Amino acid sequence: MKRRDFLASAGAGVAASAAVAMPAIAQSAPEVKWRCTSSFPKSLDTIYGAAELMSKTVAEATDGKFQIQVFAAGEIVPGLQALDATQNKTVEMCHTASYYYVGKDPTFAFGSAFPFGLNARQINAWFYHGGGLELLNEFYKKYGVYMLPGGNTGGQMGxxxxxxxxxxxxxxxxxxxxxxxxxxxxxxxxxxxxxxxxxxxxxxxxxxxxxxxxxxxxxxxxxxxxxxxxxxxxxxxxxxxCASLTFFYNQEKWNELPKNYQAILRSAAAQANGDMLANYDTKNPAAVxxxxxxxxxxxxxxxxxxxxxxxxxxxxxxxxxxxxPDFKKVHDHAKAFRNEEYLWWQIVEYTYDDYMVRARTRG
Incomplete structure (x- = not known):
């Protein structure tokens, strides 16, 4: 084969290969535009900012193919109607606090906090490795939504x-x-x-x-x-x-996403979750x-x-x-997990923190 014929043949092969590959890439990274309504005003940069960080992370991870526009409370619906808007597909997702919706069912409390419950590290342990997320999403399925943790305030004032x-x-x-x-x-x-x-x-x-x-x-x-x-x-x-913030996704919209987009949303939510807690831990000491x-x-x-x-x-x-029965099932599970956690906490975490607080006081 002559060199000129070989190059022409090779070029045609590359072009054919690209023609096959390009549609597959396009299919794996479709253009998706979502709206996320927040339960919080923009002035609360720590909480509202978590949804913005999530949106920015998703866009960067998909080269702008997956865009999520965040709206403050009142711009689409009032803050306490964020879940309803997600359920009825007014928006695809929301950033809120699960316990705002105990009027629907008191079991919603456990996605955020329950009195005398878990601290911030403990609730994340319960969510991610203690079976909490699976248990909660089994419950949330009844309301047509899927949930991921979306931030944490840490311990709160009274x-x-x-x-x-x-x-x-x-x-x-x-x-x-x-x-x-x-x-x-x-x-x-x-x-x-x-x-x-x-x-x-x-x-x-x-x-x-x-x-x-x-x-x-x-x-x-x-x-x-x-x-x-x-x-x-x-x-x-x-x-x-602690108070865990919540990303709720309309279950049908979540299911429509490619698996890689679902994975990106999980990663972006986890980043927002950790970032918010670090943000509060940094800013609260000077503020008080x-x-x-x-x-x-x-x-x-x-x-x-x-x-x-x-x-x-x-x-x-x-x-x-x-x-x-839903409430009892989740409460019994979370309570047992909390009790085990505090068994460990009293050995190391509490004793170390107690000593350091006293050492600081002594100067």
Whole structure:
């Protein structure tokens, strides 16, 4: 064969090969455009920012083929309707907190936090390696959604109060913004729980529509300006040893995605999950110092109130579990995991942290 004929033949072969390969590549990386509605305002950069990080990661991993546009609360639907919008395909996905939807079923609490439950590291261990995600997604399937963890605030504060809480009796008739099952527990102690989106807390406290409110912790609370409308800042937020944020995906839309896109979403969600916790752990120490300098009065909840709350929580879990097999199944699983975790925690994690806190105090 002459050299010229060989080159022509080889070129035709490469062209033919490309003609076969290109459609296969195109099919494996289709153009996909999704919308994600957030339950949070853009001003809360730690929480809202997790959805933006997820979107950016997905776009970069797919060379822009998979685009997810994030919308703040109220731009498409109100913050507390994010799950509904995902279920009915108004959007393909949302970034929210699972426990906002305990009105649908109290089992939704476990995707975010349950009072006297897991801390941030423990809930991630339960999700990723303890069977928690499989158990929860079995439940969420009934609502037509698939879930991945989408951030974590770490341990939370107990919130802002317009008056001191010295005994459990001081809770009688107190109107408090508090989400999820915690509101039902505090109701047993005389509190009148109110569920408000983050952006509605400040005006409600300012007008006296509510007497107290919990949100997240120092960094976000400072952004919301809650120190300007309530003086006493309580801890710990026993209802949220952590709060896991949630990515919900419409189940049909999730199933339509190529497997590699599903894998990219899992990776992007995991990145957002870890990044949010690191972000809060970095920003909260300086924020709490600023709040105290601005006049916030730090107070620890009285042990008597903590004990009464713990007792009320266990009673509520028994009551709900007796009527709701899904709740009982998930609660029993998470509770057993928590107890095993704290067996380990008391040996090393707690003793190390306790020593370092004391060492810091001694200077």
């Amino acid at each position: 919130g802002w109060f317009r008056k001191e809480i010295k005994t459990t009796q001081d809770l009688q008739g107190l109107k408090m913004r508090i989400a999820g099952i915690a509101g039902q527990i505090l109701a047993k102690l005389g509190v009148v729980p109110q569920q408000l989106a983050g952006g509605d807390i400040y005006p409600a406290l300012e007008k006296g529509t509510i007497d107290a409110a919990e949100w997240v912790g120092p960094y976000d609370d400072e952004k919301l300006g809650l120190q300007k409308v309530a003086q006493y800042y309580y801890y710990p937020g026993w209802w949220e040893g 110092q600023r709040l105290v300098k601005a006049g916030a009065q730090l107070r620890r909840f009285p042990n008597e109130m903590m004990d009464a709350s713990y007792k009320a929580a266990q009673e509520l879990y028994e009551e709900i579990g007796a009527k709701n």
